[in-house]
Amino acid sequence: MHKISISLSGHQTSISLEQEFFDILKEIAKYQNKSVATIIKEIDDNRRPNSNLSSEIRIWILKQILKTTK
Numbered sequence: 653m654h655k656i657s658i659s660l661s662g663h664q665t666s667i668s669l670e671q672e673f674f675d676i677l678k679e680i681a682k683y684q685n686k687s688v689a690t691i692i693k694e695i696d697d698n699r700r701p702n703s704n705l706s707s708e709i710r711i712w713i714l715k716q717i718l719k720t721t722k
Contacts, residue, residue, distance in 0.1 A: 660696050667706050
């Protein structure tokens with residue numbers, strides 16, 4: 653498990669992701685020429701109310717992978 657500490661909207665938070673998801677997130681960030689923090693902020697800004705940010709990140713990663721396979 654990989655723990656990420658990040659500031660979102662002025663609040664410090666931590667996210668736990670399996671190493672495999674974190675590695676893919678870094679690859680997507682590199683491909684999109686964005687930082688991991690920027691992507692996490694975008695996911696946080698668009699997530700469903702009361703949803704878990706770590707889960708939303710995993711879902712976002714899966715959707716990105718599915719886009720590239722179509």
